[in-house]
Amino acid sequence: MISLRKLLSLVPMLFLTGTIASLNASQLVDNLKAGKDQVVVVYGTSLTEGRAWVAQLGQWLNSQGFPGKATVINKGVGGSTTVSHGIKDFDRDVMEQKPDTIIIEFGMNDCIRRLADPNANPPRLEDQLQAAVPLEQFHKNLVTMLERLRKELPATEVFLMTMNPAFDSTPTPNSGKYREALSDYYQKIRDIGAAKSVHVIDIYPEWLALHKADPAKLKVFIPDGVHPTTAGNEAITTPAIKAALTH
Numbered sequence: 001m002i003s004l005r006k007l008l009s010l011v012p013m014l015f016l017t018g019t020i021a022s023l024n025a026s027q028l029v030d031n032l033k034a035g036k037d038q039v040v041v042v043y044g045t046s047l048t049e050g051r052a053w054v055a056q057l058g059q060w061l062n063s064q065g066f067p068g069k070a071t072v073i074n075k076g077v078g079g080s081t082t083v084s085h086g087i088k089d090f091d092r093d094v095m096e097q098k099p100d101t102i103i104i105e106f107g108m109n110d111c112i113r114r115l116a117d118p119n120a121n122p123p124r125l126e127d128q129l130q131a132a133v134p135l136e137q138f139h140k141n142l143v144t145m146l147e148r149l150r151k152e153l154p155a156t157e158v159f160l161m162t163m164n165p166a167f168d169s170t171p172t173p174n175s176g177k178y179r180e181a182l183s184d185y186y187q188k189i190r191d192i193g194a195a196k197s198v199h200v201i202d203i204y205p206e207w208l209a210l211h212k213a214d215p216a217k218l219k220v221f222i223p224d225g226v227h228p229t230t231a232g233n234e235a236i237t238t239p240a241i242k243a244a245l246t247h
Contacts, residue, residue, distance in 0.1 A: 026199075026245040027157040028061075028070070028101040035067035041075055041097050043086070044105030047163045048076025052230035053237040060242060073097055081110045081133045082141035090145060101157040103201070103241070104145065107185040108163065108226065110138045112178045131181060139188050146196055159244065160193050162186040162204040163237070165211065167218075167225045175225030201244040206236050 031038050040057075042048050058072035075093040077085045085093075086106055094102060110133035133141070142160070149156050165183075167176035186204045193200035211218045221232030228237060 025247070026101070029066075029245050031100065032061065032064070032066035032068035032070060036100075037068050038070045038100040039097060040070055040072045041094055041099035041102045042072065042105070043094055043102060044076045044161075045080050045085075045108050046076065046078035046227060047108055048105050049074060049078050051076070051228070051233060051237075053228075053233040053241065056234060056238040057241055060238070073099070076105070079109060080106075082106045082138055082145075083110075083133050086145060087141050090148065094145075095148070095152060098153065099156055101159070102149070103159045103161055104142070105161045105163060106142070107138070107182065107189065108166065108179065111135075111181045111185045113180070114178055135181070135184060135188060138185055139192065142189070142192055143196070146192070146198060157199075159199045159201050160189050161201040161241075162189055164207040164222060164226075164228055164232075165204065167222075169219070169223065169225035171224045172226065199244065201241055203237055203240045206240055210236060 028038055028040065040061075042054050042057075048054060054072060054074045054076075058070060061070035061072070075089075075097075077089070080086070086104075110131060112132045113130070114132075131138075146158060149158055163186075165176075166179040169175055183204070186202075190200055190202060192198065207218070210221070220229075221235065222228050
C-alpha cells in the first residue's frame with residue numbers, strides 16, 4: 001500500500017500530465033502580483049459552503065506577499081443543484097458580485113436519484129428514474145452560466161471544478177448509492193471545459209488516486225461519504241486549486 005505521504009508527493013507529477021497542468025499561470029495570480037485587488041467568487045454546493053478549502057484559498061492568496069489583495073466570497077449552498085441555485089441565484093450571487101475570478105462547483109447533487117424508501121429491501125432505485133437534474137440539462141445549465149459570463153463579464157476568469165467521489169458510509173448509508181452517475185457528471189464538466197476553452201480544476205482523479213492507494217484514509221478524510229474534512233481539503237482539494245492557479 002502506498003503511504004499517504006508518498007501519494008501526496010506524487011501530486012505535482014500528476015498535475016504535470018493532467019488537465020490542470022495544461023493551464024497557464026492564472027489571471028488571478030498575475031493581477032495580484034501586479035498590485036490589483038481581486039474579487040473571487042466560489043459558487044456551488046455544500047462542498048463549497050462552509051468548506052475549509054475556501055478559507056484556505058483566501059489565506060494562501062493573501063500570504064504570498066502579493067501587493068494586490070484577494071477577497072474570496074463563498075456563494076455555496078448546501079443541497080443545491082445547477083437548477084435550484086446555479087441558474088436561480090446566478091444574478092444575485094455571481095453577476096452582482098462582478099468577480100475577477102469565479103470557481104464553479106456543481107454535480108454532486110445534480111446526479112442524485114433518491115429512493116422513496118431508503119430502508120426498502122431490496123432498494124428500489126426505480127422510485128426515481130431520473131437524476132435530480134438530468135445530465136443534458138446539467139450541461140445546458142453550466143453552458144448558460146459560462147455564456148452569460150462571457151457576454152456580460154468578459155474579463156472574468158472562469159474555472160469549472162470537479163470534486164470528490166461519494167460513497168456509502170455509516171452516517172449516511174446511501175450517499176454513494178444515490179450518486180452512481182457522479183463520474184458522468186464530472187466527465188461532462190471536462191467535456192464542457194474542452195469545448196468552451198474553459199479552465200477545469202479536475203480534482204476528482206486525485207481523490208480516486210487516494211482511494212486506490214489508501215481507502216481507509218479516504219474514509220477518514222470523507223467520513224460521511226460526501227464532505228471532506230478540513231484535513232482532507234488541506235491534503236487534496238486546496239493543493240489542486242493552488243496548482244491550477246500557478247501552473
